[in-house]
Every structure is written in structure tokens, then in C-alpha cells.
Amino acid sequence: MAQQDPGCAFTPHDHANCTGEALQQAEAICAEAGVRLTPVRRRALEILLEAHRAMGAYDVLERLAADGFGHQPPVAYRALDFLVDQGLAHRIRRLNAFTACTHPADAHAPIFLICEGCNAVAEAPGQRVRGALDLAASELGFAIERANVEALGTCPSCREARA
Amino acid sequence: MAQQDPGCAFTPHDHANCTGEALQQAEAICAEAGVRLTPVRRRALEILLEAHRAMGAYDVLERLAADGFGHQPPVAYRALDFLVDQGLAHRIRRLNAFTACTHPADAHAPIFLICEGCNAVAEAPGQRVRGALDLAASELGFAIERANVEALGTCPSCREARA
DNA sequence: TCACGTAATGTGATAATATAACAAAACCCG
DNA sequence: CGGGTTTTGTTATATTATCACATTACGTGA
Numbered sequence: 001m002a003q004q005d006p007g008c009a010f011t012p013h014d015h016a017n018c019t020g021e022a023l024q025q026a027e028a029i030c031a032e033a034g035v036r037l038t039p040v041r042r043r044a045l046e047i048l049l050e051a052h053r054a055m056g057a058y059d060v061l062e063r064l065a066a067d068g069f070g071h072q073p074p075v076a077y078r079a080l081d082f083l084v085d086q087g088l089a090h091r092i093r094r095l096n097a098f099t100a101c102t103h104p105a106d107a108h109a110p111i112f113l114i115c116e117g118c119n120a121v122a123e124a125p126g127q128r129v130r131g132a133l134d135l136a137a138s139e140l141g142f143a144i145e146r147a148n149v150e151a152l153g154t155c156p157s158c159r160e161a162r163a
Numbered sequence: 164m165a166q167q168d169p170g171c172a173f174t175p176h177d178h179a180n181c182t183g184e185a186l187q188q189a190e191a192i193c194a195e196a197g198v199r200l201t202p203v204r205r206r207a208l209e210i211l212l213e214a215h216r217a218m219g220a221y222d223v224l225e226r227l228a229a230d231g232f233g234h235q236p237p238v239a240y241r242a243l244d245f246l247v248d249q250g251l252a253h254r255i256r257r258l259n260a261f262t263a264c265t266h267p268a269d270a271h272a273p274i275f276l277i278c279e280g281c282n283a284v285a286e287a288p289g290q291r292v293r294g295a296l297d298l299a300a301s302e303l304g305f306a307i308e309r310a311n312v313e314a315l316g317t318c319p320s321c322r323e324a325r326a
Numbered sequence: 327t328c329a330c331g332t333a334a335t336g337t338g339a340t341a342a343t344a345t346a347a348c349a350a351a352a353c354c355c356g
Numbered sequence: 357c358g359g360g361t362t363t364t365g366t367t368a369t370a371t372t373a374t375c376a377c378a379t380t381a382c383g384t385g386a
Contacts, residue, residue: 136289
């Protein structure tokens with residue numbers, strides 16, 4: 001399951017299954033939060049899940065437009081912002097891109113590993129990193145509300161391929 | 164000295180002194196690396212040091228143009244990219260902005276604390292965070308080359324002011 | 327010192343990313 | 357149904373970043 005395989009972007013897996021599961025979780029999360037997973041929002045999430053990689057807002061927009069939704073930037077940005085707000089997707093600032101959250105149900109503070117070889121983006125568990133970050137901040141009297149941690153490097157397969 | 168006060172963005176200090184010192188270090192670092200701290204590059208660094216906060220490329224460009232340098236975007240981006248490459252400045256992706264490095268001589272992997280109240284940006288020591296990050300990555304077989312860690316929150320003074 | 331290759335700069339054009347503002351439609355709740 | 361709120365669509369524009377190419381400055385070795 002996605003929750004148990006944080007490196008799933010770097011390893012083969014039953015993708016249709018992990019997509020369907022994430023959608024179900026998304027429904028539940030939205031119901032719980034009392035917000036609406038409308039058609040555009042749901043479709044935007046599906047697009048991110050199907051791609052299984054980081055996508056720019058304009059790429060998502062293109063897909064949405066092809067599915068009969070509006071074709072102006074705010075259509076995509078609004079849907080994506082909603083998903084990010086609800087923890088169903090994440091924004092990768094380094095790439096100016098968005099990616100579906102691979103385990104939205106868990107309370108988490110993810111870190112992202114971006115492969116420069118194949119552009120895959122993995123969401124790794126960040127509790128320890130976040131702990132170190134909170135500690136460093138508190139020593140300066142700074143209170144962290146949210147953080148983004150994004151690392152560039154080489155994933156296992158690309159490393160192997162290069163060797 | 165700047166090296167001993169990583170939270171200097173949040174605390175009063177002898178700013179003229181920390182600026183001058185950083186410039187001297189920059190000279191030394193460039194000489195060491197065999198690269199040229201040309202007038203635009205040097206001036207760009209001075210601008211960032213004087214501002215003592217994160218600045219957008221176009222803000223820096225405006226200042227450069229006022230000083231007689233070119234007034235097209237590449238002028239600023241090239242100078243800023245150079246500074247970042249040499250470790251004399253950092254890019255804050257979250258803000259689409261750049262900030263002078265407060266201790267360029269130290270080998271370091273900085274983390275940034277961005278105050279949402281006053282927009283101050285502090286560069287904090289990130290060794291422990293980086294350690295946790297490397298550990299998390301290595302568990303997935305991922306090799307990190309570089310990372311950016313940016314936290315949003317509230318600095319000591321803004322916290323106090325709000326209370 | 328001067329010819330040559332390389333690095334750096336200036337400039338115009340344009341690409342890519344993101345938001346503002348407002349009208350129309352859909353939804354929710356009484 | 358009626359009235360307030362949320363969501364969507366659309367136009368327009370702001371902001372950030374890069375490409376391409378001509379020109380100038382620099383550094384090095386003959």
C-alpha cells in the first residue's frame with residue numbers, strides 16, 4: 001500500500017490500485033473536513049494520480065480543458081490550491097509543480113526527493129527531518145507553521161543506470 | 164560576527180560591519196575558486212547585503228540599473244545565479260527571491276526561516292536537519308546532491324508583538 | 327604586445343508561471 | 357422557492373525567468 005511504501009515513485013507497484021485507493025481516501029477526507037470534492041477538483045486529483053509525477057499547473061490545465069472544464073489558468077490553480085489545502089496534493093516549489101499526495105490520510109510532514117535523472121519525485125517520511133527543523137527553529141525563538149523540504153539528487157535506478 | 168549569530172536577521176547587530184565582512188569573504192572565496200567577482204556581481208551582492216532580506220530578481224535589477232548596469236532581466240539573473248553558484252547567496256524558492264549568505268566561508272547546508280509577520284529571512288545552521296535528510300534519503304537508496312529547506316512561521320519579535 | 331580563444335555583458339524578444347477582478351452558475355439551508 | 361455562500365468561467369494582466377545573439381572585456385601564450 002502507498003502508506004507503507006514511501007519510495008513508491010522509485011519502485012514498480014500496482015499503480016491502478018494506489019490511484020484508486022488515494023481517491024477513496026480523498027473522498028473520505030473531504031467529507032470529514034466538510035468541503036466539496038467537486039468534479040474539477042476530483043478530476044485534477046485524478047490527473048495528478050495518473051501521471052504519478054510532478055506536473056505544472058498548465059499541464060494539468062490542458063488535461064482539464066480536454067475534459068471539458070474551463071481552459072483558463074485560474075481553473076487549474078484553484079483546483080490545485082484546494083487539493084494542497086486539503087493535503088491531497090503537494091506543491092514542489094523547486095519545480096513549480098504539483099504532485100498528488102501518496103498517503104493523504106496520514107498526518108504528515110513530507111519531504112521530497114527529486115531525481116535529476118528521470119524527474120521522478122518521491123515523497124518520503126519527514127518526521128525526523130521535521131523534528132530537527134523544529135529544534136533548530138526553537139533555538140532561535142522561531143515558531144514554524146509549515147515547511148517545505150525538497151532535495152535534488154539521483155534515485156536508485158538512475159544511479160544504477162549511470163554506473 | 165555573522166558566523167556566530169545565525170539568527171541575525173531576527174536580532175539587532177552591527178549591520179555595516181557584517182556587510183563589509185561578508186564582502187571581504189566573498190573576495191577571498193572567488194579568488195580561491197578562480198572566478199571573477201566582477202562589478203555587476205559585486206554590486207548585486209552588496210545590494211543583497213544592504214537590504215539584509217530576501218529580494219526578487221527584478222528588485223535587484225532595478226537597483227543595478229540605477230547604478231548604470233544593464234536593465235534587462237538577464238543582467239540580474241546572471242549575477243544572482245553566479246552568487247548562488249559560489250555560495251555567496253541563496254535562492255528562496257518559496258519567495259521567488261534571493262538573499263545574501265550570512266556566512267559564506269563556512270561549508271554549510273543552510274535552512275531558512277521565513278517570518279510571515281515581517282518577511283525577515285533567517286539562515287539557520289542545518290547540519291542536523293541535513294543529517295536527518297540524508298538518512299531518510301539513503302533508506303530509499305536516493306543520493307542527495309543539494310536540498311532546500313524553507314520554513315514559514317513567526318519570528319521572536321512578531322510573536323511577542325502579537326501576544 | 328598583440329592575436330586569439332574564452333568569459334562576461336548588453337539587449338530585444340519571448341516563455342513560463344501566477345493572480346486580480348468580476349459575472350454567471352451551482353449549491354445549501356431555511 | 358428565496359437568499360446567502362461557494363464555486364466556476366472568463367478576460368485581462370502581473371510576475372518570474374529564459375533564449376538568442378551581438379558586443380565587449382579578459383587572459384594567455386606566441
